[in-house]
Amino acid sequence: MKLLEIHGSRGASTILIGESLRDVRKYIPTEEVVIITDANVRHYYSKDFPPCEVIEIGTGERIKNLDTVQGIYGKLVELEAGRSSFIVGIGGGIVCDIAGFVGSTYLRGVRFGFVPSTLLSQVDASVGGKNGVNFGGYKNMVGVFNQPEFVICDMNLLRTLPEREISCGFAEIVKHAAIGDANLFTYLEEHCEKALELDIEVIEKLVYDSVVIKSSIVNRDEREEGGRRKLNFGHTFGHAIEKTTGVPHGEAVSAGMLVASALSAKRRHLEAEEAERIEALLKKLKLPTRLELDVERVLDALRKDKKRKGDSINLVLLHGIGNAVVEKISMRELEAVVNEII
Numbered sequence: 001m002k003l004l005e006i007h008g009s010r011g012a013s014t015i016l017i018g019e020s021l022r023d024v025r026k027y028i029p030t031e032e033v034v035i036i037t038d039a040n041v042r043h044y045y046s047k048d049f050p051p052c053e054v055i056e057i058g059t060g061e062r063i064k065n066l067d068t069v070q071g072i073y074g075k076l077v078e079l080e081a082g083r084s085s086f087i088v089g090i091g092g093g094i095v096c097d098i099a100g101f102v103g104s105t106y107l108r109g110v111r112f113g114f115v116p117s118t119l120l121s122q123v124d125a126s127v128g129g130k131n132g133v134n135f136g137g138y139k140n141m142v143g144v145f146n147q148p149e150f151v152i153c154d155m156n157l158l159r160t161l162p163e164r165e166i167s168c169g170f171a172e173i174v175k176h177a178a179i180g181d182a183n184l185f186t187y188l189e190e191h192c193e194k195a196l197e198l199d200i201e202v203i204e205k206l207v208y209d210s211v212v213i214k215s216s217i218v219n220r221d222e223r224e225e226g227g228r229r230k231l232n233f234g235h236t237f238g239h240a241i242e243k244t245t246g247v248p249h250g251e252a253v254s255a256g257m258l259v260a261s262a263l264s265a266k267r268r269h270l271e272a273e274e275a276e277r278i279e280a281l282l283k284k285l286k287l288p289t290r291l292e293l294d295v296e297r298v299l300d301a302l303r304k305d306k307k308r309k310g311d312s313i314n315l316v317l318l319h320g321i322g323n324a325v326v327e328k329i330s331m332r333e334l335e336a337v338v339n340e341i342i
C-alpha cells in the first residue's frame, strides 16, 4: 500500500492506494458511522461494508442534485445522526461528490471519508476536496472545497466495472500524464493492454502516479485560483460535449482533450506528432476521439461555461506532452476554432 497526503485549508486528506474496502473499519469510529452508496455498489460489496447504517441513493448524473442531498439530510435526521457522526461515501464520482457535500454541510459539517469504486473517481473525482452537485443545468454549480479524511483506492473494486466505465477512468489518467508527466504518458503507451486487463501492478502504478500529479497540484492551489486550472485540460470542451451529447464524462473529456490538443498544435505549442500520439493513446484505451457534434449547441454550452469571464475564457493548452499552460482566449477566437476543428 502507498500513501499520499493532501493538506487542505480545513484539514488533511490521506489517499491510501492499494488499501482494501474490508479494512475501512481501521479509519472510522466504532459508532455513529453512516454509509452513503448506490444500489450497484451495495449489491456487489455490502458484504465488505462495516456494520452500520446505509443510505442508498440512485445512479446517474440526473440524481446529482439538491433533491438527493435533501433526501439524505432527511434520513440523517431520522437516524438522529449528530455532530460526532462519520459519513463514508462508497461508490463512484456521483456518490463521493454527494457524500462529501452532505458531510461538509450537515450540522455545519461532520467527519467524512471515501472509498471510490470506479477508476475515474479513484484518480480524479474523490481526490482533491471538490464536493458538490449540479444546479440549473450547470455542472457542479453548488458545492464546497473540503478534504475527505481518507480516500481508500481498492483496486479489487474495479473488477466489476463495465469496460466502458474503465476506459472513462483512463481518460483522466491520460489527462494527468498529458499535463504533468511525459514519462507516465510513455508508460501508458507501452502498457495499454495490461492496463485494460486491470493488471494489478500496472493499474496500481497508474493510479498512484496519477494521484501524485493531482495531489501535488492541489497542495499548491486547493481552491483553483491558479495552477489547479490545469486539471481542466479537455474539460471546457468536454463539459460542452457531455451536455450536448449525453455521453459519459470520460468519453466527453477524451474528445475534449483532442480539441484542446488541436488548438495547442494550431498555436504551435504542440508538435503535430505529439497531438497524434495523444489521439492514438486515447483510441488504444477504447476512448472516442471524434464524436458527432452539433457545433451550434456546443458553442452555446461554451458561452454558458461557468468559468467564462466576460468576453474570454481560460483554456488549458499543452506546450508539449507533460507541460500544460493556462491561456486566456477570446470567445470569438474560440468560436472560430470550434467551427474549424469540430
Ligand code: GLY
Pocket: 124, 125, 127, 128, 130, 224, 228, 231, 232
Ligand atoms: N477534476 C478537476 C479538479 O479536481 O480540479
